[in-house]
Amino acid sequence: xxxxxxxxxxxxxxxPANLSLASSGILSAQNxxxxxxxxxxxxxxSFEIPENQITALIGPxxxxxxxxxxxxxxxxxxxxxCKVTGDIRFAGQNIYDPKVDxxxxxxxxGMVFQKANPFPKSIFENxxxxxxxxxxxSSKDHLEEIVISSLKRAGLYKEVADRLQESGTGLxxxxxxxxxxxxxxxxxxxxxxxxxxxxxxxPIATAIIExxxxxxxxxxxxxxxxxxxxxxxxxxxxTAFFHLGDLVEFGDTEAIFTNPIQTRTQxxxxxxxx
Amino acid sequence: MxxxxxxxxxxxxxxxxAEARFRWIGRLAVLLSLGFLVLMFFSxxxxxxxxxxxxxxxxxxxxxxxxxxxxxxxDPQQLARANYKPIVNQAxxxxxxxxxxxxxxxxxxxxxxxxxxxxxxxxxxxxPDLVGSTQLLWLPASxxxxxxxxxxVDVSLEEKLRRLKNNEIxxxxxxxxxxxxxxxxxxxxxxxxxxxxxxxxxxxGAMIGSFLSLLVCFSIAFPVGVLTAVYLEEFAKKTRFxxxxxxxxxxxAAVPSIVFGLLGLSIFLGVxxxxxxxxxxxxxxxALMTLPTIIIAARAALRSVPNTIxxxxxxxxxxxxxxxxxHAVPLAMPGxxxxxxxxxxxxxxxTAPLLMIGMVAFIVDVPQGITDVATxxxxxxxxxxxxxxxxxxxxxxxxxMVLLAFLVLMNLFAVFLRRKLEKQW
Numbered sequence: 001x002x003x004x005x006x007x008x009x010x011x012x013x014x015x016p017a018n019l020s021l022a023s024s025g026i027l028s029a030q031n032x033x034x035x036x037x038x039x040x041x042x043x044x045x046s047f048e049i050p051e052n053q054i055t056a057l058i059g060p061x062x063x064x065x066x067x068x069x070x071x072x073x074x075x076x077x078x079x080x081x082c083k084v085t086g087d088i089r090f091a092g093q094n095i096y097d098p099k100v101d102x103x104x105x106x107x108x109x110g111m112v113f114q115k116a117n118p119f120p121k122s123i124f125e126n127x128x129x130x131x132x133x134x135x136x137x138s139s140k141d142h143l144e145e146i147v148i149s150s151l152k153r154a155g156l157y158k159e160v161a162d163r164l165q166e167s168g169t170g171l172x173x174x175x176x177x178x179x180x181x182x183x184x185x186x187x188x189x190x191x192x193x194x195x196x197x198x199x200x201x202x203p204i205a206t207a208i209i210e211x212x213x214x215x216x217x218x219x220x221x222x223x224x225x226x227x228x229x230x231x232x233x234x235x236x237x238x239t240a241f242f243h244l245g246d247l248v249e250f251g252d253t254e255a256i257f258t259n260p261i262q263t264r265t266q267x268x269x270x271x272x273x274x
Numbered sequence: 275m276x277x278x279x280x281x282x283x284x285x286x287x288x289x290x291x292a293e294a295r296f297r298w299i300g301r302l303a304v305l306l307s308l309g310f311l312v313l314m315f316f317s318x319x320x321x322x323x324x325x326x327x328x329x330x331x332x333x334x335x336x337x338x339x340x341x342x343x344x345x346x347x348x349d350p351q352q353l354a355r356a357n358y359k360p361i362v363n364q365a366x367x368x369x370x371x372x373x374x375x376x377x378x379x380x381x382x383x384x385x386x387x388x389x390x391x392x393x394x395x396x397x398x399x400x401x402p403d404l405v406g407s408t409q410l411l412w413l414p415a416s417x418x419x420x421x422x423x424x425x426x427v428d429v430s431l432e433e434k435l436r437r438l439k440n441n442e443i444x445x446x447x448x449x450x451x452x453x454x455x456x457x458x459x460x461x462x463x464x465x466x467x468x469x470x471x472x473x474x475x476x477x478x479g480a481m482i483g484s485f486l487s488l489l490v491c492f493s494i495a496f497p498v499g500v501l502t503a504v505y506l507e508e509f510a511k512k513t514r515f516x517x518x519x520x521x522x523x524x525x526x527a528a529v530p531s532i533v534f535g536l537l538g539l540s541i542f543l544g545v546x547x548x549x550x551x552x553x554x555x556x557x558x559x560x561a562l563m564t565l566p567t568i569i570i571a572a573r574a575a576l577r578s579v580p581n582t583i584x585x586x587x588x589x590x591x592x593x594x595x596x597x598x599x600x601h602a603v604p605l606a607m608p609g610x611x612x613x614x615x616x617x618x619x620x621x622x623x624x625t626a627p628l629l630m631i632g633m634v635a636f637i638v639d640v641p642q643g644i645t646d647v648a649t650x651x652x653x654x655x656x657x658x659x660x661x662x663x664x665x666x667x668x669x670x671x672x673x674x675m676v677l678l679a680f681l682v683l684m685n686l687f688a689v690f691l692r693r694k695l696e697k698q699w
Contacts, residue, residue, distance in 0.1 A: 073589065075585065075588065075589065078584075078585075078588060080511055080512055103591050103592070103593050104591070105591075106588065106589060106590065106591035107590075107591035110589065110590065111585075111589035113582060113585060113586065113589070115582055117580075117582035117583060117585065117586040118586070119583060119586065119587075119601060120583075120605065129587075129590065129592075129600075130590040130591065133590070133591070133592050133596055133600075134591060180586070183586075183590065184589070184590070187590055187591060
């Protein structure tokens with residue numbers, strides 16, 4: 001019965017509905033295809049991500065939501081067999097243009113990964129690394145200022161103020177993830193991409209990070225991949241639902257969760273796909 | 275009715291028996307290998323310990339001015355070149371005045387090592403004031419006397435089958451009674467180069483030769499090996515060509531070392547005309563030999579660095595080179611160094627390739643630099659094991675002990691480095 005409904009869904013039109021009308025998106029994707037070798041992971045996806053809001057990408061495992069997220073700061077470049085076609089723009093510039101320096105791009109568009117990955121260095125060094133390689137700090141004091149303000153904005157400073165020289169890997173899972181957020185903030189990006197940042201955290205640590213994202217959205221555009229529909233519903237203003245490489249539906253979070261247009265979205269939200 | 279039995283059954287007992295059997299086979303295997311190891315150490319150390327002692331004879335040496343410095347110039351160079359044979363013989367004769375026939379006197383003089391005169395020459399050369407004085411000195415005995423003192427001469431054998439004759443044994447026994455003969459620590463073994471006379475030979479030349487070769491080997495193999503590994507692992511795209519390179523590196527690691535020796539002979543000596551028998555060429559050959567080992571170890575170390583660390587750095591906008599050298603390489607360094615040190619330990623014990631490039635020559639001088647002729651520890655062991663003189667037997671074992679000590683030290687250093695540099699994540 002469930003199998004049958006999935007089969008039916010696949011036959012439906014792949015045309016994404018409810019596309020955002022706001023063309024002022026800071027990030028936009030137009031007709032993007034992504035291939036891993038011969039296998040197509042993303043199938044003609046187009047959408048726009050608005051500035052200073054939280055956009056959630058949801059969908060079942062293997063639907064391509066992480067793949068499209070990693071296109072926005074070209075992390076897919078590190079995978080030899082990955083090929084991206086189409087047009088992805090950051091503030092109007094094509095990020096796959098040969099003139100674009102991927103180092104500059106990643107300084108504008110930071111990333112937080114699924115598994116907290118602090119460097120095996122001190123907490124201070126973890127946060128200071130980005131500003132240091134980009135030459136953002138004019139002096140030692142300035143660097144310290146950046147580190148402390150980044151830790152404060154990530155809501156971690158109070159917990160680690162007296163042990164900045166201790167190893168970042170000694171923190172708890174939730175603290176490590178907030179350290180990674182502080183590390184991303186320290187470079188002063190415009191966009192922060194988050195790839196299932198709470199998937200390995202307990203509910204309390206998750207709640208802290210969600211609060212943090214809520215407070216961060218005034219200054220940053222956040223794109224978050226999550227497998228938790230509740231999380232998407234709680235924190236995001238826009239939601240994109242991916243299924244089998246297609247962008248099935250994209251629109252205001254409230255609309256998607258209360259009044260989805262596509263059958264596939266309905267099925268996913270009601271728990272019949274996933 | 276369900277089966278609630280908790281007691282053992284035949285089937286379970288068979289499984290337990292198989293487990294016990296396997297455990298005993300494992301223990302036996304460990305025991306066997308440990309047994310061989312202990313046997314090896316035991317036989318080498320019992321044979322080699324003797325070499326760390328050397329028999330000395332106390333003589334009253336009169337530095338006769340008329341004989342050594344007739345012109346009374348006290349010129350150190352002149353004194354170092356003077357003939358000390360007569361004064362040594364005179365001292366021995368004074369100890370045993372009853373020996374009158376020339377034949378008997380000749381064998382009396384043979385009690386002392388032929389190298390004793392060089393010791394005296396050195397002494398007088400460094401301190402010309404000795405001339406004219408009389409000193410009570412301990413001088414090295416000959417290898418035959420040394421062996422007798424260490425109980426390695428079978429006295430029950432017929433006299434003509436022994437190199438040490440009855441009258442010589444009688445003299446030694448008289449010296450023993452007068453406490454003028456005794457074993458002392460063999461400093462010459464650690465401070466001198468090779469010699470034709472066992473009692474004068476030492477391993478300093480070979481140790482320095484080995485050290486210089488390893489220095490050349492390390493300074494080439496480590497940077498080249500690590501950079502190769504970093505490039506292949508972090509930068510090169512995986513293509514057929516890199517696969518081919520990888521296969522060939524693995525093949526090179528399995529090539530017999532003597533082949534590298536032949537390569538060194540034909541390229542470094544034949545084409546580039548580098549100086550033969552030198553640590554420079556030896557080190558180059560050993561570097562070629564250890565390169566694949568280092569590359570493989572370094573690549574494994576890099577591969578063990580979690581990819582999340584690289585992604586973290588790249589995601590912050592670090593360039594590929596920054597990601598590699600700020601994060602991947604430092605984290606892989608313990609593994610790289612361990613692999614390198616183990617490769618070096620292998621190179622330290624390598625003999626065959628060095629034979630090919632002429633480091634097997636008989637070299638008395640201690641090398642001063644990488645372009646001086648030299649030999650190395652394992653080659654020295656090979657040379658001594660090949661010598662017919664009985665005195666070299668224990669020296670061979672003693673040299674093996676020194677070599678083993680260095681190998682153990684290097685391995686311990688590798689363990690220490692790994693412990694010290696390893697980071698947790």
